[in-house]
Amino acid sequence: MSSFKIVNIIPVEDTEVRKILEEHWGSTTIIAMDRVHTIEDLSGFVAIQKNMAAGLITYEIRKNTCEIVTLNSLIPRIGVGSELVSRCIKLAREENCEKIWVSTTNDNTDAMKFYQKRGFRFRQIYPDKIDEYRLKKPEIPLIGMNDIPMKDEIVFDMVLHS
Numbered sequence: 001m002s003s004f005k006i007v008n009i010i011p012v013e014d015t016e017v018r019k020i021l022e023e024h025w026g027s028t029t030i031i032a033m034d035r036v037h038t039i040e041d042l043s044g045f046v047a048i049q050k051n052m053a054a055g056l057i058t059y060e061i062r063k064n065t066c067e068i069v070t071l072n073s074l075i076p077r078i079g080v081g082s083e084l085v086s087r088c089i090k091l092a093r094e095e096n097c098e099k100i101w102v103s104t105t106n107d108n109t110d111a112m113k114f115y116q117k118r119g120f121r122f123r124q125i126y127p128d129k130i131d132e133y134r135l136k137k138p139e140i141p142l143i144g145m146n147d148i149p150m151k152d153e154i155v156f157d158m159v160l161h162s
């Protein structure tokens with residue numbers, strides 16, 4: 001049976017975290033819903049298995065809202081992604097956030113399935129947003145997952161307190 005532990009990292013600035021963000025997001029600058037995040041803004045949780053990072057979630061809480069900024073599982077299908085998201089939801093509830101949200105791109109069908117199966121609702125689509133972001137962050141690839149052109153931003157959220 002696979003086991004991993006979750007470690008809270010506040011702030012997120014850390015060599016291993018920087019490496020994961022650079023490898024999976026092209027740099028430590030992340031753009032979502034027109035907001036440019038730098039590593040210094042973020043907090044996160046890291047999953048650790050056998051002293052190695054097995055996954056990373058970063059988030060930012062502001063105005064009673066929690067944004068999942070990045071999520072990466074480095075060991076797929078053992079529960080790392082689910083556990084990192086549940087930790088973030090738990091924290092958002094403890095911080096009295098009204099909602100938690102995340103954005104992804106039109107090519108990322110795995111993430112669309114993943115978040116919806118964990119209670120997030122499809123909320124908005126912003127056509128051509130990624131083309132705009134690419135002007136600020138040229139390392140965003142033109143072709144994304146599943147060989148789909150990466151063009152649109154898609155937002156999912158979960159209401160926590162009504």
Ligand SMILES: CC(C)(COP(=O)(O)OP(=O)(O)OC[C@H]1O[C@@H](n2cnc3c(N)ncnc32)[C@H](O)[C@@H]1OP(=O)(O)O)[C@@H](O)C(=O)NCCC(=O)NCCS
Nearest residue numbers: 070071072073075076077078079080081082104111114117
């Ligand atoms: C989306 C993503 C985070 C999922 O991470 P993950 O660690 O594979 O997620 P989990 O292991 O918790 O769940 C994945 C599947 O494995 C299954 N699973 C979990 N533990 C399992 C186990 N021990 N044995 C068999 N299956 C298992 C889960 O049931 C789940 O299937 P489901 O979604 O049909 O219910 C990961 O694919 C990823 O990093 N993608 C690239 C980055 C990305 O898209 N991030 C999200 C946008 S911000």
